[in-house]
Amino acid sequence: MAFDSALALFWLKKAVSIMVQPPLAPLLVIAAGLLLAARSRRAGLRLAWLGVAATLLLSTPASVGWLLNRLETAPVVDxxxxxxxxxxxxxxxxxxxxxxxxxxxxxxxxxxxxxxxxxxxxxxxxxxxxxxxxxxxxxxxxxxxxxxxxxxxxxxxxxxxxxxxxxxxxxxxxxxxxxxxxxxxxxxxxxxxxxxxxxxxxxxxxxxxxxxxxxAWLGGTGAGDQVLGELPGPSAAYAGWYAVHEWLGLLAYRLTR
CATH class of the missing domain: 3.40.50.620 (HUPs)
Incomplete structure (x- = not known):
């Protein structure tokens, strides 16, 4: 089979995107912090807690909503x-x-x-x-x-x-x-x-x-429950992944134009 450079580039972009998006990216930060803690406890724990904080921010409706509000700007077509x-x-x-x-x-x-x-x-x-x-x-x-x-x-x-x-x-x-x-x-x-x-x-x-x-607006993922809806959850985590994916896509688009 002949080498397809476009297809190879597609899969390379997919692999990189997985590495820099949740849930893998925060997990890698946590893992790196725990490994670093063996040499420098303070620096390693700070890095690990940074990964924990990123995980929470990207699965909490309020912070995820902030990311989505700047993407979901187009109104319903009339x-x-x-x-x-x-x-x-x-x-x-x-x-x-x-x-x-x-x-x-x-x-x-x-x-x-x-x-x-x-x-x-x-x-x-x-x-x-x-x-x-x-x-x-x-x-x-x-x-x-x-x-x-x-x-x-x-x-x-x-x-x-x-x-x-x-x-x-x-x-x-x-x-x-x-x-x-x-x-x-x-x-x-x-x-x-x-x-x-x-x-x-x-x-x-x-x-x-x-x-x-x-x-299919994803903003307001926690609106269904006045108390529990504001806590981190799977719906907000999914919306957080989607928001990060789109922001990274916009960045890549601007860098390659």
């Missing part, structure tokens, strides 16, 4: 904005590999949240839909699974299937080609609210006019 669009673009978010009830693979819950909202927009506006997502593992492209979900589960036809992209920037570059060929320049872009700043920047750089259509 009817007037919808009328300006010529097509709907929905971005992939991963797939579930072990889904025997669906015949082997299907979209994951993140992608399903985006597809559900895209289906609603498509039924409301009648606009054609493009799905975008490749196959980093070399099997079924995510866009193919997205198409099946929209057409079989939501009865929404898909006009364009972009199945070569491996990240958000490629989503934008590769999706722009069939859209421009069809005379489309203004799109409703469907993705998670926290992902919208990065996705919108990439699609605008690709030459498209973007009307944000965010969905």
């Amino acid at each position: 009817a007037a904005a919808m009328r300006q669009a010529q097509a709907i673009v929905v971005l992939g978010a991963g797939k579930r590999r072990n889904a025997p009830e669906y015949g082997g693979e299907t979209v994951n819950r993140l992608a399903l949240e985006r597809l559900r909202y895209a289906a609603r927009l498509a039924r409301t506006t009648g606009l054609p839909v493009l799905v975008s997502g490749g196959a980093p593992t070399g099997d079924i492209p995510e866009a193919v699974l997205m198409q099946a979900t929209l057409e079989e589960d939501f009865s929404v036809p898909v006009r364009w299937v972009e199945k070569a992209s491996l990240d958000t920037q490629q989503n934008a570059r590769f999706s722009a080609l069939p859209l421009r060929a069809a005379g489309v320049s203004r799109i409703l872009l469907v993705t998670h609210a926290a992902h919208m700043p990065r996705a919108q920047a990439a699609f605008e750089e690709a030459g498209l006019q973007v009307i944000p259509a965010p969905t």
